[in-house]
């Protein structure tokens with residue numbers, strides 16, 4: 499009897515029963531076969547999330563499940579990547595199943611220190627002996643590779659795109675890797691940016707990771723939505739600064755996470771104060787509003803990071819891995835505790 503895959507079947511069930519269909523999902527640009535999204539999402543739902551035509555997807559799934567060839571879907575190397583990334587390096591997918599936790603770092607506003615906090619959390623986790631990767635979700639303004647002094651064009655492994663590796667062994671994928679010159683602008687519309695983010699996840703050979711951190715650009719639009727809806731994100735760290743609550747922008751970010759049924763793991767208040775030569779704290783941007791953030795999110799305050807010229811200097815020099823400070827230690831230990839609390843919530 500002929501196999502019939504219908505739109506309401508769960509993606510995970512389809513690929514479990516008919517493993518050959520993994521290639522079809524990937525070739526249609528739907529990388530969530532092995533992740534938590536695939537575990538609960540129907541074929542129709544997955545197609546909707548990825549803005550795919552469900553009819554064409556179903557046709558190819560049924561052809562392949564019935565042992566026939568679907569046009570353009572034989573080997574994994576025919577998958578249609580390159581819609582976003584100007585590079586024809588392909589993966590055989592599946593890296594998602596080897597990643598234990600995915601954490602996004604968000605703020606809604608620009609320049610408050612999302613990339614810094616992403617880098618610091620990565621360094622903290624790596625110093626605890628964990629395997630860490632950073633997906634630089636800021637496609638048009640990437641800064642992660644620079645923070646770590648990681649340079650180089652992408653290479654290919656048998657599994658996909660090889661990430662860059664930092665001195666300490668943190669894996670990084672950033673748009674900078676794909677640009678002939680890191681000062682070249684990326685002039686793309688939203689769907690291309692979303693596509694690149696999905697490819698950074700599904701087409702990269704991340705190997706086994708304890709944590710994949712996703713550094714988001716400012717705003718609550720394409721990149722943030724793509725990450726929250728297409729990646730199996732365990733939780734979000736919100737970065738704020740003392741005056742930000744007044745601008746209400748951070749509240750938009752928090753509401754977005756809540757609307758998308760995401761979990762805020764914790765809040766970081768950056769640029770909270772400047773330590774003066776006499777040791778006193780100068781709250782340059784106003785008094786802390788960490789307490790309000792905690793009550794808004796129901797998540798703990800992970801750290802109040804001071805304005806520290808050393809951190810700015812180290813980031814500019816690509817030496818963030820050399821940073822040490824008390825507030826950094828606080829962030830490191832609170833992050834791990836908050837993750838456990840969040841899992842129990």
Ligand SMILES: Nc1ncnc2c1ncn2[C@@H]1O[C@H](COP(=O)(O)OP(=O)(O)OP(=O)(O)O)[C@@H](O)[C@H]1O
Nearest residue numbers: 608609610611612613614716769804805806810813
């Ligand atoms: N606590 C701090 N002390 C000193 N410099 C800082 C601090 N936090 C961030 N910076 C510096 O401020 C600049 C902006 O920080 P960062 O790039 O992390 O912000 P961002 O929120 O990721 O920005 P964008 O929205 O553009 O992605 C960087 O040069 C960074 O080194």
Ligand SMILES: [Mg+2]
Nearest residue numbers: 612613636641
């Ligand atoms: Mg940034």
